[in-house]
Amino acid sequence: MPNSKLFSDLPTTNLGDKSYDATKLERFVLSLLNGEQQAPFWAMSPAEQVEFAYQLLTAIRFLDPQYPYEREGLITEAKKLLRKKLPFSNADLAWLVGFATSISDLEEAKALLPGVLTAIELLVGGDSLDAELRSQLLALRATIGRAEGKTLKSIQPVLARIDVLCSQSIASRLRPDDGWADELRQNISSMTEPARSAWEALLRHLSEVPPDASFSGWKVDVFAETNLLNGPYDPEETQRTFARLQLRREPAKAWFDITNEMITGIGRNEWSQQLKSWLSLVPKSRPGLLSRESLNREVLRGLLWCSIQIADAELARLIRTATEFLYASNSALGDAGVQVLFRISGKTAVTELSLLLKRLKYASHRMVVEHAIADIAEQLGTTADALMDETLPTLGFTDVGFRREQLGDFSAELVCDRNGSATLRWLKPDGKEQKSVPAKLKTNFADEVADLKSAVTTVKQTLAIVSDRFEASWLLRRQWEFSAWQQYYLNHPVAAMVTRRLIWNIHTDNESRVCAWSNGSLRTLRNEIVQPSDESQVSLWHPLQSPASDILPWRERLEAEQITQPFKQAHREVYVLTAAEEATQTYSNRFAAHILKQTQLRALAKHRGWTSSYLGQWDSGDRGSAERNYPAWQMGISFLITGTGGEHAPGAGGDLYVATDQVRFHAGNTQTRLPLAEVPPLLLSEAMRDVDLFVAVASVGNDPTWSDGGPDGRHYDYWHNYSFGELAETARTRKAVLERLIPRLRIAPRCSFSDRFLTVRGDLRTYRIHLGSGNILMDPHDQYLCIVPKQAVGDATEDVFLPFEGDNTLSVILSKAFLLADDAQITDPTILSQIRW
Helix, strand or coil: CCCCCCCCCCCCCCCCCCCCCHHHHHHHHHHHHCCCCCCCHHHCCHHHHHHHHHHHHHHHHHCCCCCHHHHHHHHHHHHHHHCCCCCCCHHHHHHHHHHHHCCCCHHHHHHHHHHHHHHHHHHHCCCCCCHHHHHHHHHHHHHHCCCCHHHHHHHHHHHHHHHHHHCCCCCCCCCCCCCHHHHHHHHHHCCCCCHHHHHHHHHHHHCCCCECCCCCCCCCCHHHHCCHHHCCCCHHHHHHHHHHHHHHCCECHHHHHHHHHHHHHHCHHHHHHHHHHHHHCHHHCCCHHHHCCCHHHHHHHHHHHHHHHHCCHHHHHHHHHHHHHHHHCCCCHHHHHHHHHHHCCCCHHHHHHHHHHHHCCCHHHHHHHHHHHHHHHHHCCCCHHHHHHHCCCCCCCCECCEEEEEECCEEEEEEECCCCCEEEEEECCCCCEECCCCHHHHHHCHHHHHHHHHHHHHHHHHHHHHHHHHHHHHHHCCCEEHHHHHHHHHCCCCCHHHHCCCEEEEECCCCEEEEEEECCEEECCCCCECCCCCCCEEEECCHHHCCHHHHHHHHHHHHHCCCCECCCCCCCCCCCCCHHHHHHCCCECCCCCCEEEHHHHHHHHHHCCCEECCCECCCCCCEEEEEEEECCCCEEEEEEEEECCCCECCCCCEECEEEEEEEEEEECCCCCECCHHHCCHHHHHHHHHHHHHHHHHHEHHHCHHHCCCCHHHCCHHHHHHHHHCCCCHHHHHHHHHHHHHHHHCCCHHHEEECCCEEEEECCCCEEEEECCCCCEEEECCCEEECCCHHHHCCCCCCCCCCCECCCHHHHHHHHHHHHHHCHHHCCCHHHHHHHCC
């Protein structure tokens, strides 16, 4: 930077009563642009933050024109600064408008004015502008509105924002969002007086929801509000405490009282209809306005909280779908949605919270919902698990998998097939099916049609909840009393579509019988009807609990009845202690020395309830583990991993790949190693199955594009050995399934099996598809054929019966087999060039 002064013409006083020394201001600019700012902005006191803003904007105003790059840097900093909610006073806002008026360059005005207007919007909130500030803004508008042509067109958004700010209507001050705010603004503007005034007053009140005086604010500060800092840091306990404190947040009672009076004045029915209409459009909104502080966010906070006054099942559903969107949009209002559902009386809230729980990605969000369900259960004198059993939604189904609604002359049927696939059918008055929604119904029964369409989605979500709950029951060691299980699952009109596809243990004092639903009743493998007493205990059957001679007959029965299980049960892999593990005693090496994609491993681990270290090139970042605790067994597991260096992920810079090591079990929450022989067989099998799944999904050996060994070819040997090596337990199960399926398919004459491969004879070449990785070798000379899964997907496998859901590699192998058996018809140039090479 030149040595000459940056502010040679700085006046003694500028724009107001602030004055600055040119030397001090120059020192401020240099420290800011060189990254030498003494204290980070967030650590400053409110007064210091305001002074920082004054200095920065004054520097922009009076910087000598011969320093354009410095000016650009200051403008960039100012744009970031003005997006924050600064503790400005009304006098400060007047100074800001004066600063904006002083900008003569319209390009600079377009860069800085949005930030100035945001600062005013954040401070004013739902209140009207005072007369002086309004007059200043209108003068500013007149100044910049003199532009012409393209410049005027480009400045129109700023002019529109000034118009909105100067408006006395809070509805008009909501920013356009393509969703609920647009609808609200249109609804209010179409009203006549005095209704519009009443709604405006209510919205202004809703925009300022104060938390109860016992709370410091809407955002929880765990360490300030607890004594957690006095003990050792426990991340899980901190997260649990945060969830508990967040759930307790609520508005002040006085705010609720005033809200009640205002809603009564408007009319509760009218208010309820409008509220439901607006909340239904929240998921269609632009998320940015709700993820940061804005008038839109605060008005929606008020709308959510006031819904407690008129909550019903429909409104609870709308709050749940809005909350899911808010969490996905990283908005603090996600927690507000849970807080509201938590306070809705009855079991309706638990139904919606359970559906919400299934959809949440982050543990911190899930924990708030889990605490809400647990607290409601405690209030009702039951357990969270039992309460979630009782509150599974029936969605209007009158029989298992069937719902019928009469809408005028038409009928709507929501039908689920025996494997849980939901279809919405529209029937004409003569009973014939119509493919699309009848036009009359769209007009005359819009709400009912929307409800039916929503039910299709909720059916899928409910079936997924039930499926997850059953699969988790092994590790939770859960059992049900037969009477409750029969009511809430076996005969439930929605849940039964999962329950009746699984195999169950019925326990009495004297015996345990394995049975499944068939021909209208529970039947054993030998077709004996099971009629338990109400007090009998029911648990999900696991293949470890029956002799090997019974497992194949169960598979054959499911295949004979064409039942696709919601997850692997009859075909489930079983992992028993090996001789090598008996020798090592406290650790297993059966999944060591694999190269995994770290991002995939972490995502899959989270989905399965594990936590996983993030490895990278930083202190202690070269080794870690994936871990999970099993409270019902008072044990835990660790899967050790190490970083591989080499390529780094973008952003945080962690390792792209990690290498696997030992699997260990430990007692409770300690790291005291347990001999593997002391781990219960079912826990050992299920935990090892998770680890096998991590390797099977995240291994680079599954990536068909990795034939060169990845970065610098360092992992070629591993890739080749995994891609075409010995079959793991999952792959052996897959082979057994394919050996039964292939003979029934049209491509059967072209297929055969060897120890590790499905061999497919095409017209051009013969191909061997590895049953573990799905990768392909061609004869002669074992030439590698790269086909990414999407290239092999087609309609050929749609009608193939699969005995269970969830094995994507099985579907990929089948689709590749169909493709290659008819290789003369392949048109993809990438595949053809390899085959004909």
